[in-house]
Amino acid sequence: MLDSSPSPAKAAPHGIQHSRAAAGARYSFYVLTVLTLVYITNFVDRIVLGILVVPIKSELHLSDVQLGLIGGTAFALFYTALGIPVGWWADRASRVRIMTAALVCWSLFTALTGSAHSFVTLFLARLGVGVGEAGGAAPAYALIADYFRSGWRARALGVFSLGIPLGSALGYLLGGYLITAYTWRAAFLWLGGAGLLIGPLFLLTVREPERGRFDAAAAARAAPPLRQVWLTLAGKPAFWLLSLGAGCGSLMGYGLLFWLPSFFMRSEGMSVLAVSRLLGALLLCGGVPGILLGSYLADRLSVRDRRAYALVPALAFLGILPCYALGTTLPMGPAAFVCFLVPAALQLVWLGPVITAIQQLVPPAMRSLASATFLFINNLLGLGLGALIIGFASDQLAARFGSSSLRYAILGGTVFYVLAAGLFLAAARRLRRDFEPLAA
Numbered sequence: 001m002l003d004s005s006p007s008p009a010k011a012a013p014h015g016i017q018h019s020r021a022a023a024g025a026r027y028s029f030y031v032l033t034v035l036t037l038v039y040i041t042n043f044v045d046r047i048v049l050g051i052l053v054v055p056i057k058s059e060l061h062l063s064d065v066q067l068g069l070i071g072g073t074a075f076a077l078f079y080t081a082l083g084i085p086v087g088w089w090a091d092r093a094s095r096v097r098i099m100t101a102a103l104v105c106w107s108l109f110t111a112l113t114g115s116a117h118s119f120v121t122l123f124l125a126r127l128g129v130g131v132g133e134a135g136g137a138a139p140a141y142a143l144i145a146d147y148f149r150s151g152w153r154a155r156a157l158g159v160f161s162l163g164i165p166l167g168s169a170l171g172y173l174l175g176g177y178l179i180t181a182y183t184w185r186a187a188f189l190w191l192g193g194a195g196l197l198i199g200p201l202f203l204l205t206v207r208e209p210e211r212g213r214f215d216a217a218a219a220a221r222a223a224p225p226l227r228q229v230w231l232t233l234a235g236k237p238a239f240w241l242l243s244l245g246a247g248c249g250s251l252m253g254y255g256l257l258f259w260l261p262s263f264f265m266r267s268e269g270m271s272v273l274a275v276s277r278l279l280g281a282l283l284l285c286g287g288v289p290g291i292l293l294g295s296y297l298a299d300r301l302s303v304r305d306r307r308a309y310a311l312v313p314a315l316a317f318l319g320i321l322p323c324y325a326l327g328t329t330l331p332m333g334p335a336a337f338v339c340f341l342v343p344a345a346l347q348l349v350w351l352g353p354v355i356t357a358i359q360q361l362v363p364p365a366m367r368s369l370a371s372a373t374f375l376f377i378n379n380l381l382g383l384g385l386g387a388l389i390i391g392f393a394s395d396q397l398a399a400r401f402g403s404s405s406l407r408y409a410i411l412g413g414t415v416f417y418v419l420a421a422g423l424f425l426a427a428a429r430r431l432r433r434d435f436e437p438l439a440a
Contacts, residue, residue: 033346043167068391076384079130087372091223095139106132110194114185128401138371158295158352164286212364238430243377245423250382258387286344295352307428309357313350314424
């Protein structure tokens with residue numbers, strides 16, 4: 001099931017084998033827990049800026065376009081650019097050490113964000129956060145694939161992906177409470193400091209596993225040349241369709257994570273603390289079940305048909321449209337809350353299935369670089385353009401719609417969910433022929 005016992009030439013007694021297997025399984029889940037904790041920290045530091053936008057905008061006199069650049073593009077520039085070389089490195093070096101260095105880097109720059117006094121210094125601080133977080137996800141995906149067998153990977157990667165809604169919810173909640181009690185500068189300092197404390201725990205307690213131990217015996221264990229990886233990916237249309245589909249979905253996902261706090265403050269007149277509680281509840285009550293459901297369905301349905309890795313998220317994205325169309329036009333109350341709750345779940349259904357499919361589209365020795373390439377596309381579109389496009393649209397619509405401009409910018413952006421669903425449906429047609437063989 002999980003971390004199987006070793007297979008020496010002379011088999012150990014059955015009781016000892018069982019005990020070793022149980023200990024291995026427990027350790028696999030421990031590693032998954034620590035990886036998820038690191039990912040939660042990743043998203044706390046990434047998302048907290050969204051809840052602090054209004055006081056930052058007021059103090060530093062920034063436009064929505066400038067905020068969009070800081071909230072998405074500044075972070076994405078180095079996050080996406082460094083992701084591929086870090087992925088190449090992680091296929092050849094210790095993934096645990098790379099992730100530890102990345103965690104320390106992004107936490108330090110999160111703390112330094114609190115000392116920014118202009119658009120330029122705030123932009124540079126978020127660049128630094130992006131540099132660190134470039135080493136956070138791709139090595140973790142590959143580690144999980146080496147700790148969990150096929151048939152459990154989607155669920156394991158789904159649990160890891162809970163770092164997104166949990167970290168985002170905590171980013172909103174902690175940001176809201178810290179700014180209420182202190183200032184937005186103190187919020188960055190406290191949250192960055194917390195990440196620095198996790199680094200030693202991760203480095204000292206997580207072991208580097210053997211690469212590809214649960215996959216086909218014929219798979220190459222040594223990291224192949226870069227050119228071979230690109231040629232392998234070039235021959236896998238499903239990889240590019242899944243990456244572009246995830247990118248289109250993330251464009252709206254990241255854009256909403258950044259702009260929904262401002263939307264509720266401007267359009268509904270809510271306080272920072274009230275918005276932080278509302279968005280925290282949406283992410284916890286919607287995002288967590290959405291990821292777990294998508295991962296469970298992918299593991300169960302893919303046994304019969306591997307196209308489920310793409311079909312499940314495609315259907316989820318199509319279900320989002322009517323919810324946002326209705327939710328953004330209703331005054332905040334129980335009905336509007338439900339309209340935002342459903343897409344909070346559906347927009348994260350794709351994570352477990354798609355990330356699992358990416359791991360199984362390439363041989364084990366290519367997983368970190370393939371994951372980094374996937375994240376490059378996903379985040380170049382999502383992080384790089386999501387906040388910027390919605391912010392630009394809001395600025396353009398402000399003369400006509402005033403404080404409601406964000407409402408219409410968000411509604412117009414839902415077209416990217418339709419495009420994402422179409423790309424996933426196209427990927428479903430290719431998955432069965434593009435997958436790598438699995439171990440017996």
